[in-house]
């Protein structure tokens with residue numbers, strides 16, 4: 083199939099393109115290339131360099147399915163420019179769905195987030211284990227990012243009918259190596275901090291829970307949805323995770339992997355951050371419906387990343403940290419083109 087992958091040059095998107103090609107599909111990447119084209123340079127893929135907010139029907143010429151990953155992808159970038167976040171993550175998704183329906187494109191996957199399960203009350207009780215959330219759990223999301231994802235989900239599901247069979251993946255926090263690396267995701271951050279500072283900070287003691295998933299497994303579920311019977315998955319939401327972990331546990335796994343190589347990593351307690359997220363999710367529905375079993379554990383992924391990462395001095399480059407990079411882009415271009423030209 084010819085598959086339009088929005089955000090295809092991003093952390094998950096670049097890995098997803100690999101998986102699509104390996105499965106015999108043809109990805110077409112739609113991206114405004116915030117992080118450039120390098121993540122795709124090892125692949126032969128068609129690209130459409132544009133902003134999702136443009137919403138053009140011709141993007142869908144010759145397209146059989148859409149995988150929608152593009153947009154601002156974490157809390158700090160969403161809070162940095164809440165207006166742009168809303169336009170990109172909420173409104174642009176609604177418009178893309180309308181275009182797909184007009185063109186009769188039935189298969190559509192959406193990269194949503196498990197952070198929708200996070201609530202004020204679970205965050206206030208970081209020392210208590212939060213309840214396990216499944217796809218029927220009532221949501222009370224908070225923060226610009228989660229609110230925009232919740233709006234997008236609602237718009238997608240409202241459009242589902244016999245002509246449009248979307249699948250929503252509530253992805254846990256992703257870890258693992260990608261040609262477009264991010265070091266602002268918890269496991270990846272710990273590895274970077276271990277390499278650069280030999281020290282890992284446990285905010286609020288690191289007792290908070292989070293579902294996690296390897297970037298390859300995350301890509302795999304989108305590809306599985308291309309091939310699964312539509313009557314099984316159309317209009318459905320699935321949690322995507324390998325396992326739920328406490329942040330403290332992840333720090334110990336990273337420190338242990340370094341200890342095996344004779345590097346001593348210190349674990350240090352630090353103050354709670356402003357936005358504390360604390361939630362657990364169940365992957366039972368995905369496993370039952372699509373037969374998904376995760377193939378890469380956190381531990382395996384940590385070992386793999388340690389072997390692959392760039393040298394320590396390169397790790398501090400702002401391009402690996404979404405909000406730091408966005409801030410720089412704005413400084414470089416903002417004065418001539420206006421803030422929204424960057425976002």
Ligand SMILES: NC(=O)c1ccc[n+]([C@@H]2O[C@H](COP(=O)([O-])OP(=O)(O)OC[C@H]3O[C@@H](n4cnc5c(N)ncnc54)[C@H](O)[C@@H]3O)[C@@H](O)[C@H]2O)c1
Nearest residue numbers: 089091092093094114115116133134151152153155193256
């Ligand atoms: N990485 C995670 O842990 C995680 C967890 C849950 C959900 N998600 C979701 O998965 C998706 C992919 O995440 P990622 O980690 O690969 O993020 P990323 O930031 O690495 O990639 C996002 C891509 O989208 C592109 N993009 C952003 N705004 C755009 C716009 N307006 N028009 C066109 N292109 C645009 C960027 O250039 C980038 O290539 C996102 O929707 C994110 O919200 C990610």
